[in-house]
Amino acid sequence: MYTQDPLFWRAGAFATTAFMAAVLAMLTVDTLRQISPGGAHVPSYSVINHEITYQYDPALKQYGPKVGGEDLLFGRSYTDEEASALIARGKLVIQSRACIDCHTFFGNGAYYAPDLTRAWMDPKWAIYAGPKRSEKIARFLMNPLRLGARAMPNLGITRDEAEAVVAYLKWMSSIDANGFPDRFGAPVGAEQ
Amino acid sequence: MTMYRSQHLGLKYLAASTVLFGAMIVFGLLSALYYVWPGFLLNVFNFSTAKIVHINGLVLWLLMGFIGAVYWFIPQELEREVEGIALGELMFWVLCAAIGVVVAVFIFVQYGGANETSMWFINQGRKYVEAPRWAALGIVAVAGVFAYNVMATVWKAGRSTGVLTVLILDLVPLLVLYLDAFPEMTNMSQDLFWWWWLVHLWVEATWEVLIGCIMAWTLMHLVGASRRVVESWLYVEVALVLGTGILGLGHHYFWIGTPRYWLGIGGAFSALEPLPLLGMVVHAVYDAGTHHLKAPNRPAFYWTLAEAFGNFLGAGVFGFMMTLPQINMYSHGTQWTASHGHFAFWGAYGCGVLAVLYLALQHTRGAETLDGRAWRWSFALLNIGIAGMAGALLVAGMDQAFFERAVGGSTWDAFLAMQGRPWFTESMWARLVFGVIFAVGYAILLYDLFSIGKKAGALSPEALAAAGR
Numbered sequence: 331m332y333t334q335d336p337l338f339w340r341a342g343a344f345a346t347t348a349f350m351a352a353v354l355a356m357l358t359v360d361t362l363r364q365i366s367p368g369g370a371h372v373p374s375y376s377v378i379n380h381e382i383t384y385q386y387d388p389a390l391k392q393y394g395p396k397v398g399g400e401d402l403l404f405g406r407s408y409t410d411e412e413a414s415a416l417i418a419r420g421k422l423v424i425q426s427r428a429c430i431d432c433h434t435f436f437g438n439g440a441y442y443a444p445d446l447t448r449a450w451m452d453p454k455w456a457i458y459a460g461p462k463r464s465e466k467i468a469r470f471l472m473n474p475l476r477l478g479a480r481a482m483p484n485l486g487i488t489r490d491e492a493e494a495v496v497a498y499l500k501w502m503s504s505i506d507a508n509g510f511p512d513r514f515g516a517p518v519g520a521e522q
Numbered sequence: 523m524t525m526y527r528s529q530h531l532g533l534k535y536l537a538a539s540t541v542l543f544g545a546m547i548v549f550g551l552l553s554a555l556y557y558v559w560p561g562f563l564l565n566v567f568n569f570s571t572a573k574i575v576h577i578n579g580l581v582l583w584l585l586m587g588f589i590g591a592v593y594w595f596i597p598q599e600l601e602r603e604v605e606g607i608a609l610g611e612l613m614f615w616v617l618c619a620a621i622g623v624v625v626a627v628f629i630f631v632q633y634g635g636a637n638e639t640s641m642w643f644i645n646q647g648r649k650y651v652e653a654p655r656w657a658a659l660g661i662v663a664v665a666g667v668f669a670y671n672v673m674a675t676v677w678k679a680g681r682s683t684g685v686l687t688v689l690i691l692d693l694v695p696l697l698v699l700y701l702d703a704f705p706e707m708t709n710m711s712q713d714l715f716w717w718w719w720l721v722h723l724w725v726e727a728t729w730e731v732l733i734g735c736i737m738a739w740t741l742m743h744l745v746g747a748s749r750r751v752v753e754s755w756l757y758v759e760v761a762l763v764l765g766t767g768i769l770g771l772g773h774h775y776f777w778i779g780t781p782r783y784w785l786g787i788g789g790a791f792s793a794l795e796p797l798p799l800l801g802m803v804v805h806a807v808y809d810a811g812t813h814h815l816k817a818p819n820r821p822a823f824y825w826t827l828a829e830a831f832g833n834f835l836g837a838g839v840f841g842f843m844m845t846l847p848q849i850n851m852y853s854h855g856t857q858w859t860a861s862h863g864h865f866a867f868w869g870a871y872g873c874g875v876l877a878v879l880y881l882a883l884q885h886t887r888g889a890e891t892l893d894g895r896a897w898r899w900s901f902a903l904l905n906i907g908i909a910g911m912a913g914a915l916l917v918a919g920m921d922q923a924f925f926e927r928a929v930g931g932s933t934w935d936a937f938l939a940m941q942g943r944p945w946f947t948e949s950m951w952a953r954l955v956f957g958v959i960f961a962v963g964y965a966i967l968l969y970d971l972f973s974i975g976k977k978a979g980a981l982s983p984e985a986l987a988a989a990g991r
Contacts, residue, residue: 340757350765350768360781364781365709366712422637425640425646425648427633430647431571431647435714441860442569442573444934449934454935479560480560505711505779506779508847509851513931513932514933515931
């Protein structure tokens with residue numbers, strides 16, 4: 331009986347693996363195109379010059395970031411190159427301080443401190459208008475305060491590093507994450 | 523007892539793995555304290571550092587256990603010494619030294635400034651792969667020598683077996699995927715996209731196949747399972763694990779900025795991921811019944827059964843419970859994930875490494891049978907400890923998913939309010955208590971590993987054959 335021959339099952343295992351790997355490769359090409367800065371899901375870095383809010387999309391029936399008019403970070407306007415460099419530095423700060431080992435980004439990381447995906451538009455900071463918001467977050471990063479059950483350690487973040495992190499958080503908040511997190515900061519029934 | 527040099531090396535790896543298992547527990551208990559004691563060691567030894575050592579300890583004790591198991595079984599499989607064993611021995615000490623230096627830097631330096639020096643010498647700040655680049659390069663070198671040892675031995679022997687063929691084909695992606703530990707991408711969506719190739723395609727694909735090979739050998743040596751049956755099952759498992767797991771990768775691509783089609787693909791394939799694990803449980807029940815729950819090496823037999831059940835429950839059931847996007851939208855990034863993570867790593871990998879450890883000990887101690895009371899206590903306490911921790915974290919995670927996420931709208935205030943809710947804080951205390959129970963189980967395990975089988979008589983030829991050679 332052919333099913334009692336291990337070689338039959340070996341052929342099945344190799345064929346299945348090869349097929350699935352090929353499908354993954356094709357999907358990867360398309361996904362990378364869509365998640366590059368300026369792609370369908372990920373805005374270019376210069377989005378930090380704009381207002382970003384979290385709005386309900388009646389067509390998709392889910393919440394998502396919406397890019398609005400001009401809203402300058404620290405009262406400055408950044409060119410594409412300047413924004414790219416600033417945000418690249420922000421990522422390096424985030425990695426050097428291992429932020430992901432307390433916080434989460436898009437829900438990935440440790441679960442000890444709040445998710446940072448939409449931190450830029452969190453009501454805690456969104457109550458501050460204009461450049462005041464970026465200034466408040468930068469100062470918090472440099473001299474963290476206790477917030478309820480959690481106290482953020484002082485990680486020796488310099489002014490330059492703090493500005494880069496704020497830029498990173500603002501840019502990241504503009505990424506379309508398929509409705510995650512649901513209804514961020516909106517009261518229950520806001521979509522009615 | 524005559525052993526190949528490769529088996530001595532395997533024992534060294536298994537011993538180092540057991541030490542790291544203990545280090546993981548110590549830093550796990552420490553991590554648990556931060557949840558019940560706000561402000562604990564703030565600015566002295568922050569939560570992130572404790573967690574980094576805990577998680578990296580987990581990855582390394584399992585990896586070293588796998589490598590040790592392979593070095594243990596390969597000379598038996600091919601009836602010859604492993605090729606390039608001296609290099610393998612050298613790399614063991616290189617790896618141990620590197621781990622010591624990396625842990626010391628994590629503990630005493632902790633973090634650096636936003637520059638390349640930090641990435642190369644202190645901490646790369648990417649979860650699971652925090653090890654600085656120099657150490658990551660060292661891991662590539664160790665894994666490369668390990669892969670060379672396996673492949674060169676098969677080449678020199680001029681023959682392979684089904685298990686070895688699968689192992690060799692698995693080592694290639696295992697090694698290649700680890701190269702993903704190096705890049706530093708600005709774009710978080712792309713960073714996480716590739717990072718999941720490493721984390722998921724290791725843990726839910728290549729590691730599953732690797733432990734499948736190790737358990738195949740374990741079953742042959744432990745209960746004398748037929749090679750034809752075991753290898754057929756291994757191929758079926760590979761087809762199911764990789765057939766569902768490769769695109770199951772999609773359940774990590776729901777919310778990181780990736781296209782919407784991943785919701786359907788990831789949901790569907792990860793719903794199928796428990797299938798091979800269910801198959802293992804069915805087979806384990808069948809084997810356990812056939813052998814009337816008895817084998818010459820009882821601890822190894824029970825840890826093998828725990829592996830099958832733990833893998834199905836921890837990885838399969840607890841994983842499926844939170845994997846569909848409709849619930850994952852709220853469960854993702856909460857303690858629910860931590861619950862699944864604890865149970866899955868233990869069931870899928872930890873129990874398997876312990877089974878091999880006992881199998882190797884039977885051989886080195888020359889014991890015809892291996893049994894006693896201590897292993898039963900450690901078996902019970904370790905499993906009660908992990909189930910209790912997973913249960914407590916599940917309650918905390920469900921509390922978060924419903925109240926912080928679905929009702930609270932996921933804001934910082936919703937998160938912080940949740941951390942003070944009684945259901946959450948009580949769960950964190952329960953996790954700590956079960957963590958202590960787990961640690962007691964580990965202490966008894968250590969005692970048992972030092973003492974079991976030492977008073978037994980010489981190994982009979984039959985038992986020798988069953989245990990290894």
